Amino acid sequence: MHWASATAIVFPALLALCAGQQQQPLSEVGHSGSSHSPPASADAPSWRDELLQLLEALVSTPSANGQENGVGQFLVDYLQQAQYQVDIQFVPPPKDHPDVPDRFNVLAWRGERKPSYKTLVTSHIDVVPPHIPWEIEGGEVSKKTIIKGRGTTDAKGSVATQIVAVNHLLSTNSDVNPEDLILLFVVGEETTGDGMRLFSDSLKHMDPPLSFDSAIFGEPTENKLACGHKGALFCSAVAKGKDAHSGYPEMGKSANELMIRAMNKILDTDLGSSPLFGNTTFNVGRFDGGVAANVIPAKAFVDLAARVAVGSEREGHRVVQQKIADILKETDEDAFAFECTHGYGPYECNCDVEGFEPTIVNYGTDIPNLDADYVRYLYGPGSILVAHGDHEYITVGDLEKAVEDYQKLILHAISQ
Numbered sequence: 001m002h003w004a005s006a007t008a009i010v011f012p013a014l015l016a017l018c019a020g021q022q023q024q025p026l027s028e029v030g031h032s033g034s035s036h037s038p039p040a041s042a043d044a045p046s047w048r049d050e051l052l053q054l055l056e057a058l059v060s061t062p063s064a065n066g067q068e069n070g071v072g073q074f075l076v077d078y079l080q081q082a083q084y085q086v087d088i089q090f091v092p093p094p095k096d097h098p099d100v101p102d103r104f105n106v107l108a109w110r111g112e113r114k115p116s117y118k119t120l121v122t123s124h125i126d127v128v129p130p131h132i133p134w135e136i137e138g139g140e141v142s143k144k145t146i147i148k149g150r151g152t153t154d155a156k157g158s159v160a161t162q163i164v165a166v167n168h169l170l171s172t173n174s175d176v177n178p179e180d181l182i183l184l185f186v187v188g189e190e191t192t193g194d195g196m197r198l199f200s201d202s203l204k205h206m207d208p209p210l211s212f213d214s215a216i217f218g219e220p221t222e223n224k225l226a227c228g229h230k231g232a233l234f235c236s237a238v239a240k241g242k243d244a245h246s247g248y249p250e251m252g253k254s255a256n257e258l259m260i261r262a263m264n265k266i267l268d269t270d271l272g273s274s275p276l277f278g279n280t281t282f283n284v285g286r287f288d289g290g291v292a293a294n295v296i297p298a299k300a301f302v303d304l305a306a307r308v309a310v311g312s313e314r315e316g317h318r319v320v321q322q323k324i325a326d327i328l329k330e331t332d333e334d335a336f337a338f339e340c341t342h343g344y345g346p347y348e349c350n351c352d353v354e355g356f357e358p359t360i361v362n363y364g365t366d367i368p369n370l371d372a373d374y375v376r377y378l379y380g381p382g383s384i385l386v387a388h389g390d391h392e393y394i395t396v397g398d399l400e401k402a403v404e405d406y407q408k409l410i411l412h413a414i415s416q
């Protein structure tokens, strides 16, 4: 699949953002500011206000896929005010939203831009729709305080805690060389991964060049360090039958019946498992077919996703794809058309870092889209179980633990 044209470019030298777009002082963005903050309890770290104000501004700026311009501009302003050098990398609009304002990846570093870094700290700034406004529980803010809003978990909580962790590490730990670290925030993770793919492609011809020994990906892992994530496979299948009066089924061929039998077989089949990733799972996410109760249906459709636990990173999904194709064929030699749009196998990450609880996650990330030679880490605050839902939320305690943990993880990564 073709995600981005190779001509669509490298980071330009620091760009002036669209003229006419006023910079807003940070304290006015997203109605934050200490005058509105509830009183802090004794368990508050010194950077709690900085963290909550940053997250509030990020969450208050809607950024569903294709609509990342506003949050990108905010981030550029914020990082520049925090003494980072910033480059942006334009990403073409999504096919289904050709007229959106410019969207771009944001790359930020301190000091000279070097050709190689110890570690890349990265997450994504797009979210799933619909926008859900920022809402913080009333009363005194404590570690238990709940914050609701789209992106609080996936993944603006990671973005905010990564930035605060890096700020804090650089200002308090004189052993850390600011030139060991570079930050990257990408668009498009929730749909095609076009932001990270463009960044990855651009590494081949970036000027100055850019490489990194490791990358820390921010996604909700419940503050655990992921040893990897499952692969994925996305497909659709169509069954073709022959219509007839429902009283005379022998005169037709029911596409729905074929589809039901095939899906049932697939659900009962072992699609592969591994000790690290567990079972491959299979979801019939959309099921449609037929026209009316009294008509033998001529056509049935399904959209499918498998979460792949077997095989290699680049090819693991093909094992599962073949098993599904075989079952369709076995069900009916020629009734099915089967097509998979994309997929990949399971990806391992480094979870061997002292002080972290390991986990495995079942969702996709931008790791497969960043095709380079580096050690991977996957960590973030919040739970994937609330991530795309109506009640997405995070707690102040989870965020604050992430700021501490990201510092530990960065120290580990740059000491390797």
Ligand SMILES: *[C@@H]1O[C@H](CO)[C@@H](O)[C@H](O)[C@H]1NC(C)=O
Binding pocket: 270, 273, 278, 279
């Ligand atoms: C994995 O699948 C096997 C059967 O194939 C089943 O016995 C087992 O409970 C499954 N494991 C999980 C964690 O679902």
Ligand SMILES: [Zn+2]
Binding pocket: 124, 154, 155, 189, 219, 220
């Ligand atoms: Zn995410």
